Amino acid sequence: MNTTVRRLLISTALVLAASWAFAGAKAEEKYPFKPVRIIVSFSAGGPTDIVARVVGAKMGDLLGQQFVVENRVGAGGNIGADQVAKSPPDGYTLLMATVSTHAINPGLYRNMPYDPVRDFAPVAQIGVTPTLLGVHPSLPATDLKSLVALVKQNPGKYTYGSSGLGSILHLCGEQFKALAGGINIVHVPYRGSAPMMSDLVGGQISMAFDATPTAMPQAQSGAIRAIGAGMATRMRAMPQLPTLQEQGLKGFECYTWNAILAPAGTPQAIVDRLSESISTALADPAVIHRLEEAGIDPTPGSTPEKATAFIKAELAKWGPIIKASGANID
Numbered sequence: 001m002n003t004t005v006r007r008l009l010i011s012t013a014l015v016l017a018a019s020w021a022f023a024g025a026k027a028e029e030k031y032p033f034k035p036v037r038i039i040v041s042f043s044a045g046g047p048t049d050i051v052a053r054v055v056g057a058k059m060g061d062l063l064g065q066q067f068v069v070e071n072r073v074g075a076g077g078n079i080g081a082d083q084v085a086k087s088p089p090d091g092y093t094l095l096m097a098t099v100s101t102h103a104i105n106p107g108l109y110r111n112m113p114y115d116p117v118r119d120f121a122p123v124a125q126i127g128v129t130p131t132l133l134g135v136h137p138s139l140p141a142t143d144l145k146s147l148v149a150l151v152k153q154n155p156g157k158y159t160y161g162s163s164g165l166g167s168i169l170h171l172c173g174e175q176f177k178a179l180a181g182g183i184n185i186v187h188v189p190y191r192g193s194a195p196m197m198s199d200l201v202g203g204q205i206s207m208a209f210d211a212t213p214t215a216m217p218q219a220q221s222g223a224i225r226a227i228g229a230g231m232a233t234r235m236r237a238m239p240q241l242p243t244l245q246e247q248g249l250k251g252f253e254c255y256t257w258n259a260i261l262a263p264a265g266t267p268q269a270i271v272d273r274l275s276e277s278i279s280t281a282l283a284d285p286a287v288i289h290r291l292e293e294a295g296i297d298p299t300p301g302s303t304p305e306k307a308t309a310f311i312k313a314e315l316a317k318w319g320p321i322i323k324a325s326g327a328n329i330d
Helices: 003-030 047-063 075-085 099-108 144-153 168-179 193-202 212-221 268-281 285-293 304-325
Strands: 036-040 067-071 093-098 120-135 159-162 186-189 207-211 225-229 255-263
Touching: 036 047, 036 075, 047 067, 047 093, 047 120, 047 255, 047 268, 047 285, 075 093, 075 099, 075 255, 093 099, 093 120, 099 168, 099 255, 099 304, 120 168, 120 212, 120 268, 120 304, 144 225, 159 168, 159 193, 168 186, 168 207, 168 304, 193 207, 193 212, 207 212, 212 225, 255 268, 255 304, 268 304
Parallel strands: 036 067, 036 093, 159 186, 159 207
Antiparallel strands: 093 255, 120 207, 120 225, 120 255
């Protein structure tokens, strides 16, 4: 190859590279110029689905494009999360992440199809869903102290339900047992929180943690007795209910949460634009009201950096608890 041809090829390559960079920059400036998908790894109508639809609708209004929610259910949320991890990093496929997809499953499943940190670009945390500890009214316990004393006097007699082995509600119970001094309560796993709550109301199990959208109506009606809230601070929906931490269970905090993530490699300009739209959405009183109606406490002021740190902290928190529980899925 002579010098003239070589120079021509190099010049052409440089022009093409500059053109591609310019085109990419223009695409980022115009983002979004087509509908954006939000993948929800759980069924339609559930808390995560509600969050995605409420926040997605507002983001669509703010950014001038439709944000379409798609439900990709299976493997405890791994199927939907993996789909996003392997999607083009262009901002048009997002994940509504949960405590399951990005804090519990990595310690629960022996073979994870994605890396919860390396394969994603966090955009913003959306909110948390508090849990509460409820007991059947037949138990002679009205607060944490009396409940722990009752269990210690009768090791192995009482049961706690969960929505399944390795679920957040199972791990709430395991964390509770450990921090209460290693008390002996028998775990009864169910296929979902609805049958668990039905059996708690019916007295087939003694107690259970559950998310407030399900547990709060039962507590307010007297079908179960609320012992304490699972957050570090009191719930907005039931401010009269003391937290378990307030009652002496130091370090206990168990809740579900949601955050929007993009695939790793998504241009920072797009991530920032999405994050700004979420911040604006969570400042809207109508959006806040819709989320709180669904039992979700919004977390305004989140940023990509804060969301990244939050997910890493959740992974570090739940990993040892999952290992101590002995729960695992092949």
